[in-house]
Structure formats: C-alpha cells, structure tokens
Amino acid sequence: MFQIDKSKAKYEQAKQHLAGGVASSLRASMKPTPLYAESAKGARLRDVDGNEFIDYLLAYGPLILGHAHDGLTDAILMAMRKGYTYGLQHDGEIELADLLVEILPCADKVALSGSGTEAVMLALRLARAHTGKRKVVRFHGHYHGWSDSIFTSFPGAGLQQSTAAKQAATVPPGTMGQSESSLEDIILLPWNDVVSLESTLRAHAGEIAAVISEPVMCNSGCIQPNVGYLEELRRLTEELGIVFILDEVITGFRLGLGGAHERFGIKPDLVTIGKAMGGGIAVSAVGGKAEIMKHIDTAEVSHLGTLNGNGVATAAALATIRELAKDNGAVYARMEELFIKLSTGIRELLHKRHISGVINQVGPVFHMMFIDEKEVNNFDTFNKRDSGKYARFAELMLEEGVLLRPNGLWYISAVHEQADIDATLLAVDRALGLLVV
Incomplete structure (x- = not known):
C-alpha cells in the first residue's frame, strides 16, 4: 500500500527552517508531495514511508552506476x-x-x-x-x-x-x-x-x-x-x-x-x-x-x-x-538496448490505450510526453505537450512503485536489469489505465 504520511510530515517540518522546504527548488514540483528517501541500492530507492521504487530519476541524472555502487x-x-x-x-x-x-x-x-x-x-x-x-x-x-x-x-x-x-x-x-x-x-x-x-x-x-x-x-x-x-x-x-x-x-x-x-x-x-x-x-x-x-x-x-x-x-x-570504461564501454550498449525495449514498450501501451504521446530517445535517456503530434522535433512543438497530464502520470507511477522526474525525462543506470524494464512496463500499463478513467 502506497503511503506518504511520513514524507508529508517531514516536508512540513522542513519548511519551518529550510527555505522552500527543499534544498533545490526543482524538487518541490513532485506530486503529491516531495518524497523523503531513507536508503537506496542499485536501481531501487526506499522512502521513509517504506515505499520501494524502481528509480528512473537517478538524482536528476548523476547516478549512472545506480545507488550506493x-x-x-x-x-x-x-x-x-x-x-x-x-x-x-x-x-x-x-x-x-x-x-x-x-x-x-x-x-x-x-x-x-x-x-x-x-x-x-x-x-x-x-x-x-x-x-x-x-x-x-x-x-x-x-x-x-x-x-x-x-x-x-x-x-x-x-x-x-x-x-x-x-x-x-x-x-x-x-x-x-x-x-x-x-x-x-x-x-x-x-x-x-x-x-x-x-x-x-x-x-x-x-x-x-x-x-x-x-x-x-x-x-x-x-x-x-x-x-x-x-x-x-x-x-x-x-x-x-x-x-x-x-x-x-x-x-x-x-x-x-x-x-x-x-x-x-x-x-x-x-x-x-x-x-x-x-x-x-x-x-x-x-x-x-x-x-x-x-x-x-x-x-x-x-x-x-x-x-x-x-x-x-x-x-x-x-x-x-x-x-564505465570496462570492456571498452560495453555498458553503454546494454543501457541503450534496455531503454530501446522500454521506450518501444511504452509506445505500444500508449497505442493500446488510445493515448496520444511521443517518446524521444537518444542512448540511455529519453523524454516522454503527452501531445497530439506525431513527432516533436523543435521547442515550439515541445511546448504544446500536456505537462499537467504527465505530472499526473508520474504521480500515478509512484503508486505503482516507479520513481520518475515530473517533467518527462527518464534516465537509466548501469545496474538496471531486464526485470526492472518488465516491471516498469506493467506499471506503465496500469498507470495509463487510471489516467484515462
């Protein structure tokens, strides 16, 4: 059962003396509340309420080797x-x-x-x-x-x-x-x-x-x-x-x-x-x-x-x-292969659910957006996306045990595995189902 009571309480406590309640303004955009981490290892993070997440936020990008390598x-x-x-x-x-x-x-x-x-x-x-x-x-x-x-x-x-x-x-x-x-x-x-x-x-x-x-x-x-x-x-x-x-x-x-x-x-x-x-x-x-x-x-x-x-x-x-350099950088091909599988799977789920969306991928990073366009290849088109709908999707994904950045940018680490991809696709399917209700 997804719980956020302790994170909510800690956020209120933090706002008493920490300006904005967070150490970097961007983090305040997380819904339903900024989460508080307790520990993390590999591709997974556990918060203070005991929720465990497959992590694609990865500290906004730096954790290319995953947590606590x-x-x-x-x-x-x-x-x-x-x-x-x-x-x-x-x-x-x-x-x-x-x-x-x-x-x-x-x-x-x-x-x-x-x-x-x-x-x-x-x-x-x-x-x-x-x-x-x-x-x-x-x-x-x-x-x-x-x-x-x-x-x-x-x-x-x-x-x-x-x-x-x-x-x-x-x-x-x-x-x-x-x-x-x-x-x-x-x-x-x-x-x-x-x-x-x-x-x-x-x-x-x-x-x-x-x-x-x-x-x-x-x-x-x-x-x-x-x-x-x-x-x-x-x-x-x-x-x-x-x-x-x-x-x-x-x-x-x-x-x-x-x-x-x-x-x-x-x-x-x-x-x-x-x-x-x-x-x-x-x-x-x-x-x-x-x-x-x-x-x-x-x-x-x-x-x-x-x-x-x-x-x-x-x-x-x-x-x-x-x-990262081991075996002539072989980990990059592995990360990219997994993300191709994940992005392809999400596109198939969007089609299955009759939801308009675009995923732009380059190597081990991609951006997912809800938008009534066939492709997004310039900034003006990108600004037509439904950012509120994606923020709601990210919130639903938290309840499914997947941690995402609320703006649509996904990262993968060297320690994510095929099992993580499979579990994520199941979570995406459930979240998209709730999104269209």
Whole structure:
C-alpha cells in the first residue's frame, strides 16, 4: 500500500527552517508531495514511508552506476580516510586530468570545478578572455545552469515561465532577483535553425564571444540536432572566430565515454561536463583547446573554488569513469538496448490505450510526453505537450512503485536489469489505465 504520511510530515517540518522546504527548488514540483528517501541500492530507492521504487530519476541524472555502487563507495571511503580536502594539490587531480584528456576528443587540457553551473561560468569566461568579445549566443529550451549571466526563462514542469517573461521583448530572466543587466550580453535564438544562426553570427561576429549549445535538448524533449546542424555550427564559429561551447553536463559520460561530441563526431572548442562524471558526488570540469585553456595557465582568467579537485570528488570521478570504461564501454550498449525495449514498450501501451504521446530517445535517456503530434522535433512543438497530464502520470507511477522526474525525462543506470524494464512496463500499463478513467 502506497503511503506518504511520513514524507508529508517531514516536508512540513522542513519548511519551518529550510527555505522552500527543499534544498533545490526543482524538487518541490513532485506530486503529491516531495518524497523523503531513507536508503537506496542499485536501481531501487526506499522512502521513509517504506515505499520501494524502481528509480528512473537517478538524482536528476548523476547516478549512472545506480545507488550506493560498491566500487564507487569503496573508492570514496578510501579517499576520505586520507583526508577530504587539502587546499593543496594531490595525485587525484593529475590522474583525473590525464584520464579526461585521454577520453574527451576535444580536450587538450581540463579545469576542475564543483557543479555544472560553475563549469559553464568558467567556459564563458574563457571564451570572452580568448576573443576579447562579450556577447553569447544561446538557444531557446536549453539549460546551462542557474547563474545570473546565462539563466533565462525556461517553461516546463518545475521550471515555470512567468507571464511577464513571456511578454518581455528582451531576453527574459529565469527568476525574480536576477540583475536587470545580467542578460544584456545574451542573444537568444531558435535551435536547429541554420538560417537564423548564420544570419545572426555574420551580422554580429565582431561582438560574439561564444555560442553555447547542448548537443541534445535533453530537458526539452530529448530533441536531437538536425542532420548537419552541429557541423554547420562548428563551421560557422570556426570561420568567424567565435568559441563553440558544447554543454555536456547532462550528456557527458551518459551518451558514451566521450560524450555526445564523440558520438556525433563534433569537436567543440570547449566542453562542459558534470552530473554522471562523479556518479553522484559533486564534480564538474571544462575541457578544451590548449590555446583557450592557456588563459588559466597565465592567470589572465581566474579559476577559483575552495573545493575544486578535492580528493573525494576526484576519487569518485576516477572510479565512475573506470567502471564505465570496462570492456571498452560495453555498458553503454546494454543501457541503450534496455531503454530501446522500454521506450518501444511504452509506445505500444500508449497505442493500446488510445493515448496520444511521443517518446524521444537518444542512448540511455529519453523524454516522454503527452501531445497530439506525431513527432516533436523543435521547442515550439515541445511546448504544446500536456505537462499537467504527465505530472499526473508520474504521480500515478509512484503508486505503482516507479520513481520518475515530473517533467518527462527518464534516465537509466548501469545496474538496471531486464526485470526492472518488465516491471516498469506493467506499471506503465496500469498507470495509463487510471489516467484515462
């Protein structure tokens, strides 16, 4: 029997002194209430009410090895026994930097940081220092962290676009409290539109320091780049002296060891990575061309952070990457195979129940949405989805023992098994049946 009484009580208790009642605003969107975890292992999580879930939330992406992975836990404990952080250098920094340069096709050098937001901040700073220009092109529906200089209004479950933002003629801020001038350097464009991209870059090449893009719009429907789009983006930025940044905080180490830029055969000037890299421990990095990264070498660009490259974070990243690399990265093919089975099965169940929906999948991640369209391949179409209906579906799935992100994005880990997929499809069938009642 599904119970949430203890989670409800803890949420009310938390709101007394924890602003918003949660440690990250996005988590408050979970219905019927934000859940409180008690423990987790492998692909399953148990909450304080004793409910057990097959987990496809996976901490919003980082848990690519699943919960409490033994090898990762051992590596973290070993590092902690030597000291959590030093404020000095240690071998872990060197080992991780060497490994990242070996794995990431675009990286001559790397810089370590603590979160995806910080990595993006550093990449933008490097681009401006390298070009002497200040403007940055970014795209509708992409997410690059929550710093004032890049966080724009982002409609969707848990990331709500305000009415004022919708009506704004300038680039809309992502939240109240952002400086009015924080987004003055941002040029916001539609993604996958080569004509708009080329005309803007050519018209403003003397002002644009960087173009930053996710390789796949994971948060906004898992929309993939059109054939030739990333190649054209690469060609134009190279021709016009603009730094091309691929934000792989989500896709890095999830779509393959070399991330999406290896999968798609694209070499950006800079790449940002995080989330899956640490297997659940906070760590991120910027990698890229030596001629750009040198601005850190010369101290022209300050790269700061008390906990950057700490022993626990580097040990976690090394253990995670080495685990994923076993047998030439065979785990990626296995995860993708399982997710193809799951997404195919859900499509069949949608058809069986006469429910309109789309599932966009790339590798071990997919986005499920309820929408009266045959396909979703652009941000405008994605915004036609019934986000309220999906949030209700996610709520029903909790009662069926499956933990999902309320916005439709599903992740799989290296430890999910065929039995989990089979159980999930049974749960989806029951939840869809209740959804149409």
